[in-house]
Amino acid sequence: MTLSTPLSTAHxxxxxxxxxxxxxxxxxxxLPLVLLLGYAVVLLGGLMxxxxxxxxxxFATHTNSEILSFPPPLWFGSAFLDNITELIKALPYFWNNLxxxxxxxLAVTALNLFFCSLAGYAFALLDFRGRERLFGAVMAxxxxxxxxxLVPTVLTMSWLGWMxxxxxxxxxxxxxxxxxxxMRQYISSxxxxxxxxxxxxxxxxxxxxxxxxxxxxxxxxxxxxxxITFISSWNNFMGPLVILxxxxxxxxxxxxxxxxxxxxxQWGAICAGAAVAVVPLLLIFVMASRRLIDGLTxxxxxx
Amino acid sequence: xxxxxxxxxxxxxxxPYLFVSPFFILFGVFGLFPLVFSIYLSLHSWDxxxxxxxxxxxxxxxxxxxxxxxxxxxxxxxxxxxxxxVSGLPQHLVAxxxxxxxxxxxxxxxxxxxxxxxxxxxxSSVAISLVFSTLFSRDFGxxxxxxxxxxxxxxxxxxxxxxxxxxxxxQYTKWMISFVVFWRYVGWNVxxxxxxxxxxxxxxxxxAVMDGANSWQKFVHVVLPLLKPMAFFAVTLTIIGNLQxxxxxxxxxxxxGGIDQAGxxxxxxxxxxxxxDGDFGTASAIAWLLxxxxxxxxxxxxxxxxxxx
Numbered sequence: 275m276t277l278s279t280p281l282s283t284a285h286x287x288x289x290x291x292x293x294x295x296x297x298x299x300x301x302x303x304x305l306p307l308v309l310l311l312g313y314a315v316v317l318l319g320g321l322m323x324x325x326x327x328x329x330x331x332x333f334a335t336h337t338n339s340e341i342l343s344f345p346p347p348l349w350f351g352s353a354f355l356d357n358i359t360e361l362i363k364a365l366p367y368f369w370n371n372l373x374x375x376x377x378x379x380l381a382v383t384a385l386n387l388f389f390c391s392l393a394g395y396a397f398a399l400l401d402f403r404g405r406e407r408l409f410g411a412v413m414a415x416x417x418x419x420x421x422x423x424l425v426p427t428v429l430t431m432s433w434l435g436w437m438x439x440x441x442x443x444x445x446x447x448x449x450x451x452x453x454x455x456x457m458r459q460y461i462s463s464x465x466x467x468x469x470x471x472x473x474x475x476x477x478x479x480x481x482x483x484x485x486x487x488x489x490x491x492x493x494x495x496x497x498x499x500x501x502i503t504f505i506s507s508w509n510n511f512m513g514p515l516v517i518l519x520x521x522x523x524x525x526x527x528x529x530x531x532x533x534x535x536x537x538x539x540q541w542g543a544i545c546a547g548a549a550v551a552v553v554p555l556l557l558i559f560v561m562a563s564r565r566l567i568d569g570l571t572x573x574x575x576x577x
Numbered sequence: 578x579x580x581x582x583x584x585x586x587x588x589x590x591x592x593p594y595l596f597v598s599p600f601f602i603l604f605g606v607f608g609l610f611p612l613v614f615s616i617y618l619s620l621h622s623w624d625x626x627x628x629x630x631x632x633x634x635x636x637x638x639x640x641x642x643x644x645x646x647x648x649x650x651x652x653x654x655x656x657x658x659x660x661x662x663v664s665g666l667p668q669h670l671v672a673x674x675x676x677x678x679x680x681x682x683x684x685x686x687x688x689x690x691x692x693x694x695x696x697x698x699x700x701s702s703v704a705i706s707l708v709f710s711t712l713f714s715r716d717f718g719x720x721x722x723x724x725x726x727x728x729x730x731x732x733x734x735x736x737x738x739x740x741x742x743x744x745x746x747x748q749y750t751k752w753m754i755s756f757v758v759f760w761r762y763v764g765w766n767v768x769x770x771x772x773x774x775x776x777x778x779x780x781x782x783x784x785a786v787m788d789g790a791n792s793w794q795k796f797v798h799v800v801l802p803l804l805k806p807m808a809f810f811a812v813t814l815t816i817i818g819n820l821q822x823x824x825x826x827x828x829x830x831x832x833x834g835g836i837d838q839a840g841x842x843x844x845x846x847x848x849x850x851x852x853x854d855g856d857f858g859t860a861s862a863i864a865w866l867l868x869x870x871x872x873x874x875x876x877x878x879x880x881x882x883x884x885x886x
Contacts, residue, residue, distance in 0.1 A: 309682065319694070320694060323693050323697055326712060327696065329708060329712060330705075342716075344722065346717055346718070402590070402594065405593070408601075417813075417817065419817060419867070421847065422615060422868045423612050424611075424847075425615060425861055426610070426612070429611075429625075430610065430611060445603070446608075449600045481592070509700070509701040511701070512823060512824070530701075530704055533707075534707065541711050545708060548705070548707050551704045552700050552705075555699055555700055556700075559695075559699055564688060
């Protein structure tokens with residue numbers, strides 16, 4: 275029996291089914307039913323995961339009265355453009371909001387990619403006193419609940435004059451602990467120390483080593499970190515909620531929130547807005563889901 | 578030769594510290610300082626509109642007020658723990674067998690299925706919570722429509738409510754919010770557990786089969802114990818996340834916390850004390866109380882699932 279087959283090539287293995295008597299011999303005849311039941315449950319669950327997205331898109335194409343009817347519409351309608359018009363009427367700055375979300379997310383992502391890989395490189399391949407303890411400190415900060423400092427952060431921002439400014443959303447998050455963790459993991463396994471040594475012997479500066487040798491080798495990890503950072507910045511709600519005051523500076527989650535609470539809630543417009551907010555993420559996800567899931571878990575497993 | 582190089586390239590010795598400094602500088606200004614300052618704030622009474630000089634030392638008065646006289650804090654803490662448990666436990670109890678099943682019984686379709694379960698996690702909770710508001714509508718919502726159609730089924734029908742559920746009512750609000758949170762995070766946990774299962778050496782599982790174990794026994798006696806480290810990590814994240822729950826309840830209750838404050842979480846309460854009432858001192862005290870609770874829960878989890886070195 276070969277033990278070299280990778281764990282992840284899973285053919286539906288014809289294993290004995292769970293039966294009530296733990297010591298029952300494999301009963302081949304019962305196998306298909308329980309397995310099929312398992313598949314059905316999983317698929318139902320999967321549909322349940324996807325259903326809200328489906329309805330979001332469907333409702334985005336119906337008028338308010340069509341949505342608020344029983345039974346609710348199950349297929350696309352023709353009111354999408356009307357809903358977008360409603361949306362823009364309620365949120366005249368919606369396109370600005372999209373732009374701000376994109377700007378903040380891209381800025382945070384770019385800064386994170388640079389600073390986290392720099393720090394990750396230092397923690398992974400450079401020897402310096404206190405390295406382990408400093409890294410431990412970085413990791414410890416991940417356990418801090420974010421909202422504890424919410425009030426003083428708002429104060430800090432107002433003292434800096436950064437209230438209502440997007441830099442208040444970009445700068446604090448420019449170098450995240452999770453990013454450092456991921457980069458350190460990847461660099462320590464992907465970049466051989468000998469390369470660094472050799473470059474040093476050739477007289478390359480420390481920063482030059484990072485830029486010319488390490489950076490080109492870490493592209494996959496940069497891709498994963500970039501995706502994660504972009505997504506979490508795009509979805510961030512609490513930060514903008516306390517920082518941004520003017521509607522034309524809102525990011526998309528705040529704009530959507532502003533649609534609530536008006537007298538007659540326009541559900542069609544809300545769903546259209548939500549759909550627009552979610553589509554970039556869906557596209558990213560479809561293109562990169564494998565990379566995303568693999569990258570997220572690679573760091574988490576090695577502990 | 579080493580001494581020569583280290584004297585000549587003195588700047589190199591500082592390079593590592595330079596490289597890691599951005600994190601510590603940013604953390605110092607935007608992480609540590611606010612934390613320390615919030616302790617300071619929690620011991621003062623302050624109306625921010627009156628300017629910095631108006632801060633008044635009150636010692637632990639804010640804490641005592643929060644613990645003894647603030648009914649809404651107690652209610653919101655109850656809500657928070659309730660929803661943390663009701664949405665948190667299923668997240669893991671469902672994710673673990675699901676991850677195992679996906680690992681062992683799904684072939685080429687596994688990535689697509691995992692992707693479907695993971696999708697809720699990456700989308701904006703604001704956008705999705707708004708959509709769920711429609712889905713949970715009493716008269717027109719899809720959820721009630723599905724429940725109503727299940728009434729015709731033989732067994733399940735008996736369990737179904739007689740009339741449409743009004744999810745905005747206090748007794749149902751928490752269920753609605755917990756479901757949305759569960760929906761959002763179960764896929765994330767599936768991914769975590771799946772990655773852990775994939776590191777289990779195949780010979781361990783094969784040995785179990787040779788000893789006569791069936792699928793269920795393999796899961797309970799081989800896989801589950803090996804999942805303990807990942808469970809510890811994942812549950813810690815769930816604890817920290819669920820006890821700070823803000824976005825989903827905020828949007829689902831339109832910022833109000835729902836009828837009878839049934840959906841108000843501790844984080845929402847802190848937010849309203851700080852930014853609606855303008856009472857930064859009490860809000861900071863509440864924040865620290867919540868932090869201590871999270872720390873206690875994490876410690877408890879450590880005793881339960883943590884590594885024994």
